[in-house]
Structures are given as C-alpha cells and as structure tokens.
Amino acid sequence: MASKPSIPKGTRDFSPSEVSKRNYIISVIRNHFEKFGYQPIETPSFENSDTLMGKYGEEGDRLIFKILNSGDYLDKVAADELQNINSKQLTPRISEKALRYDLTVPFARYVVQHQSEIEFPFKRYQIQPVWRADRPQKGRFREFYQCDADVVGSTSLWQEVELVQLYDAVFSELGLNGVTIKINNRKILSGIAEVIGASDKLIDFTVALDKLDKIGEEGVKKEMLEKGISEQAIQKVQPLFNFTGTILEKIAKLSDLLSTSDEGKKGIEELQFICENVSKLGLQKAILDLDVTLARGLNYYTGAIFEVVAPKEVAMGSIGGGGRYDDLTGIFGLKNMSGVGISFGLDRIYLVIEELNLFPNTVTTGTKVMFLNFGDAPAFQAMQAIQKLRAQNIKAELYPDNAKIDKQFKHAEKRGIPFVVKEIGVENYTLKNIISGEQVQVSMNELLQKLVK
Incomplete structure (x- = not known):
C-alpha cells in the first residue's frame, strides 16, 4: 500500500479560505505601499550562493537552504575528498x-546590478516568499512571505517618520488596535556601551539587554557578567532596567546618561526628530514607544531600529521590524548608499487577525450563485446568463454535470453558495435563497439586482 503523502516540516498547504484571507492582508499592505509611493520589484526565488553566504553571520548561513547542482553534482569532487569529508x-x-533567506540582501544585489537604470532615492516594495532552515514553531515557518518596503539613496529622517505612518496605516485598516511600534537607535546602544567602557562588548551587551523582557533584570546581569562585562559597567546602566515614562521623559534620561558620548547624542537627536514629528502628525491606532532594550539587526543597522508588537491580547512575537542601514549595498561594491526599510510579517499578522476574529466576512465570499444543470440545452442557456452576470462582477458558475438535483443542491450548500437558479425560462429564472429558503421568479434585470444586493 502506498504511503500517505506529506509535506516538509515548516511548510503548509493553504485552503481556499486561508488563501483568501492571506490575499486580503497582502492587498491592504500593497495598497498602502503604493499610496506611499513605493514601486514593486521581484527577484528570483534562488540566488547564487555567494550572493547570500556570509551576509547573515554564521547562524544565518547555517539556516540557508542550499540547492544541489543539477546532474551528477559529485562528478567534479575527487574520491579522496569524499573520504575525508569537510x-x-x-x-x-x-x-x-x-533559496533566498530574506528580501533585503537580494534587494541590495538588485540595486547594485541595476544602479544605472534606477532613479534615486529609490522606493521599492517586495512581497515574496523566503526560506529558512529554522526550527518550526508557532508563527515561525521554514517557508514564509515577507512584505518589505525600503528607500535607498537618502539619509533624510523624514523617511523614518513616513515608515512609522505606513505601519500605522496598514494596521489601522486591518483593524488591529493597540499595536506598538517600538523604536530605538543603534547609535544610542553604541553610546551606552561607550560610556560604560564596554565598546568592545557592544554585541554581547546589547544581545543580553534585548532579553530583559524574557529573563528579567537578574538574568540579564548574569549574562553580561558571563560575557566579561564588569560589575562597575553594569551598575552604570542600572537606570535602563526600569526605563519608564513618556518618550520625552525617556529621551531626557538618555541625554543625562549619554552626555559624554558624541555617538549617543547623535542617536538621541535622530530619535527626537522622528518621535516629535510622528507625534505632531499623529497616528490613527498604533502606539509609538521608545525601547532602549531593542537591539535587532545590529550587524547591519546603523540608525533607527523598529520592531512592531501585536496587541497585548495575543501571545505573539514581533509582527514587523526594520531600520536604517548606511552601507548595505557596500557588500556588493556600491559604497555610501544609505537606506531604511521595514517589513511586515504576513504569517504572524494572519494568526493575530484570526485569533482576534477581525477578518471581514466578505473576505472569504466565493461564488454568489450556482445554476443547476438539467442537460446540455438548459446548460447552454445557463451559460449565456452566467456570462451576463460575470460581466457585472458577480461570481457565478454552472454545476458541470447533469446529476441528481439533490446532489447539486448539497454541493451548493457545502460550498457555502447562497443562491441557486433552479429553472431557466425564456425570459425568467427561478432563484432560490438556500439560507432563507425563499424562492422567486425573476427576470435577468431582477436577478442582477438581487445578486448585487
């Protein structure tokens, strides 16, 4: 007996309903990307290995799915190499x-490769799947979509202001109240490491600080000590472990802490500009918050850092993130091309909206009316009527087989099709509402009016 087919761990099949819901989220995101002036591009699902390898650190390299060369991929490998495998x-x-690991590095490659054709500043968006050989868990898959928006060729902080607004616009239309957009700045983290005398431990310091909400103050201090950060240095950052207040109050505390660091003061100036202008312009539903423990992507972020957190009612990790990078294209030889970008986590956003029951009922609306099949001649008349309905953007179809009427009705019920045309006359139709049981004789114009309603 043949074994039951399966799919790889960390991947999923999507039902018609799930695809409709995902398409709804994507359409909202795409609509706002284009409203904000971002242009679509697409890059291949797979890249040359040397384009991707070495761009994400050792851990990232480990999670990249490699594609075996076609044909006899061992043909050029000597026998002794196979015996002593490295x-x-x-x-x-x-x-x-x-397979691409994210959309950012392929985008950097795209900019460098097509720089003579691009008008800078270049605002691009990209909605495509990526792959990571990660351990699957809730909200984390091996194949998933990223929805990215980036601007390259401009150092203006108005781009950061606009990206906060973009997050707010998308999540507001999706009905997500209480989404928090966390913001920090790489220069502030560098400044803190500088004033406590731990500049050489910047990554260790920030990685530990980033875990404050997970392992608590004592856990963070313990990890810092284990990484070689002194007790004296940890004492200097004590205020960060209870860093509360409004954004302005937090900025004031940071100004005191970083008064001796030029790098830190520059970070504060940038944060102040972004936060003040976002506050003046206003947000619809999202909340902007300064989080000094936020330390994502330090390998390439150089300025503002963003992370979006789902409403408190839902236990979910970040549903978006991004930041400013000053030289991402430098990895491909194009220096001094500053950029800033954000990403929406489609799969996690889907889970949040589903858990909060926020998908509109119309999202999964399928066929509106099905014509019963009574044989070839009536079926031809039905198809003529269906053509007219489809011309008016009404989803209509014919049951393909001249089967028992009961079977055709049950098919419509299982599909959730609300209306059935039972009989077709010369100038009229018998329309039945499956939900209410109401049955009426209508002309084509009346049929159109009822179905549009």
Whole structure:
C-alpha cells in the first residue's frame, strides 16, 4: 500500500479560505505601499550562493537552504575528498545556488546590478516568499512571505517618520488596535556601551539587554557578567532596567546618561526628530514607544531600529521590524548608499487577525450563485446568463454535470453558495435563497439586482 503523502516540516498547504484571507492582508499592505509611493520589484526565488553566504553571520548561513547542482553534482569532487569529508569546503563545490533567506540582501544585489537604470532615492516594495532552515514553531515557518518596503539613496529622517505612518496605516485598516511600534537607535546602544567602557562588548551587551523582557533584570546581569562585562559597567546602566515614562521623559534620561558620548547624542537627536514629528502628525491606532532594550539587526543597522508588537491580547512575537542601514549595498561594491526599510510579517499578522476574529466576512465570499444543470440545452442557456452576470462582477458558475438535483443542491450548500437558479425560462429564472429558503421568479434585470444586493 502506498504511503500517505506529506509535506516538509515548516511548510503548509493553504485552503481556499486561508488563501483568501492571506490575499486580503497582502492587498491592504500593497495598497498602502503604493499610496506611499513605493514601486514593486521581484527577484528570483534562488540566488547564487555567494550572493547570500556570509551576509547573515554564521547562524544565518547555517539556516540557508542550499540547492544541489543539477546532474551528477559529485562528478567534479575527487574520491579522496569524499573520504575525508569537510562540509564547509565541499558545499560550494556541489551547491552553487541557494533559496533566498530574506528580501533585503537580494534587494541590495538588485540595486547594485541595476544602479544605472534606477532613479534615486529609490522606493521599492517586495512581497515574496523566503526560506529558512529554522526550527518550526508557532508563527515561525521554514517557508514564509515577507512584505518589505525600503528607500535607498537618502539619509533624510523624514523617511523614518513616513515608515512609522505606513505601519500605522496598514494596521489601522486591518483593524488591529493597540499595536506598538517600538523604536530605538543603534547609535544610542553604541553610546551606552561607550560610556560604560564596554565598546568592545557592544554585541554581547546589547544581545543580553534585548532579553530583559524574557529573563528579567537578574538574568540579564548574569549574562553580561558571563560575557566579561564588569560589575562597575553594569551598575552604570542600572537606570535602563526600569526605563519608564513618556518618550520625552525617556529621551531626557538618555541625554543625562549619554552626555559624554558624541555617538549617543547623535542617536538621541535622530530619535527626537522622528518621535516629535510622528507625534505632531499623529497616528490613527498604533502606539509609538521608545525601547532602549531593542537591539535587532545590529550587524547591519546603523540608525533607527523598529520592531512592531501585536496587541497585548495575543501571545505573539514581533509582527514587523526594520531600520536604517548606511552601507548595505557596500557588500556588493556600491559604497555610501544609505537606506531604511521595514517589513511586515504576513504569517504572524494572519494568526493575530484570526485569533482576534477581525477578518471581514466578505473576505472569504466565493461564488454568489450556482445554476443547476438539467442537460446540455438548459446548460447552454445557463451559460449565456452566467456570462451576463460575470460581466457585472458577480461570481457565478454552472454545476458541470447533469446529476441528481439533490446532489447539486448539497454541493451548493457545502460550498457555502447562497443562491441557486433552479429553472431557466425564456425570459425568467427561478432563484432560490438556500439560507432563507425563499424562492422567486425573476427576470435577468431582477436577478442582477438581487445578486448585487
């Protein structure tokens, strides 16, 4: 007996209802991307391995899906190499391509490759799947979509202001109240490390600080000590462990803490500009908050850092994030091309909206009316009527087989189709509402009017 088919862990099949809901989220995001002036691009699902490898750190490289060369991929590998396998040396020989890990590095490659065709500043958006060989868990998959918006070729902080507004616009239309947009600045983190005498431990310091909400103050201090950060240095950052107040109050506290750091003061100036202008312009439903523990993407972020947190009613990780990067295209030889971008986590946003029951009923609306099939001649008349309905954007279809009427009705019920045309006359139709049981004789114009309603 053949074994039951399955799919790889961390991937999913999507039902018609799920696809409709995902398309709804994507359409809202795409609509606002374009309202804000972002242009769509697409890049290949797989890139040359050397485009991706070494761009995400050792951990990221480990999570990249490699594609074996076609044909006999071991043909060019000597027998003695196979006997003494060194995977790091062997992999580039047998795998020259890899599935993209994110949309950011392919975008940087795109900008460098097409720089002569691009008008800068260049505002692009991209909605495509990415792949990571990560351990699957709730809200984390091995195949998932990213929805990115970036601006390259401008250092203006008005871009950051606009990206906060973009987040707010999307989540407001999706009906998500209480979404928090956390903001920090890489320069502030560098400044803090500087004033406590731990500049050489910046990554260790910030990675530990980023875990404050997970392992608590004592856990963070313990990890910092284990990483070689002194007791004296930790004492200097004590205020960060209970960093409360309004954004202005937090900025004032940071100004005191970073009074001796030029880098830190520059970060404060940038944060103040962004937060003050966002406050003056106003947000619809999102909340902007300064979080000094936020330390994502320090390997390439150089200025503002964003992370979006779902409403408190839902236990979910971040549903978006991004930041400013001063030299991302430098990895491909194009220097001094500053950019800033954000990403929406489609899959997690879907889970949040589903849990809060916020999808509009119309999202999953399918066929509005089904014509019963009584044989070829009536079916032809039905198809003529269906053409007219579809011309008016009404979703209509014919049951394909001349089957028992009861079977056709049950098919409509299981599909959730609300109306059925039972009989077709020369100038009229018998329309039945499956939900209410109401049955009426209507002309084509009346049929159109009822179905539009």
